[in-house]
């Protein structure tokens with residue numbers, strides 16, 4: 001007999017948070033730990049966003065709002081979808097929640113039944129499989145490799161779809177690999193999806209403003225407008241505007257799904273914070289030029305990390321196209337360390353917190369978050385080289 005529910009017992013706590021907490025505890029105990037485990041930009045929230053939050057407080061903007069966000073917030077989100085992702089949606093097809101995480105949680109809980117299958121490219125963002133399991137559905141991993149750019153292929157998708165498939169979860173640029181799908185690959189995936197009308201697609205584009213390649217961001221709802229009636233696009237301000245603590249995420253999708261998510265939200269958190277909504281309006285409607293500088297700084301750090309990792313015997317990493325993560329392959333070291341969990345603990349002993357690949361449904365490696373300043377990254381890489389030498 002367990003005190004907790006069958007549903008809760010199906011899931012595990014977030015391992016990225018666990019590693020971050022562990023690093024924090026060690027640091028509080030006086031240990032010198034550099035944490036490269038956390039998934040948030042180290043930049044300060046832009047001042048105009050902070051000012052908007054303060055102004056909202058001063059104006060008494062401190063009450064309940066509509067469940068899916070204020071009219072102004074929805075307009076700002078719709079502006080973001082069309083300007084930054086190319087997705088033209090009316091505000092009635094947009095909803096706002098306490099982080100992209102909550103939007104994903106509500107969308108999956110509102111649509112999954114036991115027996116349903118959810119296709120998730122692996123390595124994956126830690127919360128996807130846990131939410132699916134919590135909903136009582138089955139996770140179907142679609143394995144990807146560094147050699148294949150950590151992207152699934154149309155053939156792989158076609159072979160994995162069954163009559164029980166309910167969702168495909170796409171994340172581009174992806175956490176933890178930085179993999180980014182080009183337009184032609186999305187079109188090829190769309191070709192397969194067009195043959196399976198029951199399958200919904202989540203396109204988690206939360207890292208779209210943090211891409212390092214040339215050209216515009218590609219997203220399924222734009223590449224395959226015929227599929228748009230069953231695509232839910234997730235975005236937010238956490239990563240692009242360094243607003244993780246504000247807890248604002250946005251979603252665009254078909255009316256029925258947005259209504260279902262808001263129905264659930266009306267009984268969970270209710271509306272997202274009124275103050276955070278005011279800040280997010282400023283984030284989406286205000287100047288975006290700081291992003292040019294942030295992207296350049298992230299790109300420089302990415303190049304620093306990938307260069308240093310590939311110079312360490314036993315470690316290798318492809319160049320990520322987006323987000324601020326680098327997935328390191330450490331398979332040549334597994335004979336020595338046993339598994340990547342053991343390697344992660346070994347690196348922690350040497351003063352660097354990273355997260356093992358297996359936490360993300362991958363294996364024999366680890367994820368480095370390069371959302372840390374250059375001096376910290378250099379020192380962490382020096383420690384990693386020493387720890388595996």
Ligand SMILES: Cc1ncc(COP(=O)(O)O)c(C=O)c1O
Nearest residue numbers: 039099100101125175236238249
């Ligand atoms: C791939 C991905 N999607 C969604 C989220 C959710 O972000 P938030 O809830 O802060 O908007 C994260 C956060 O780490 C993420 O990495």
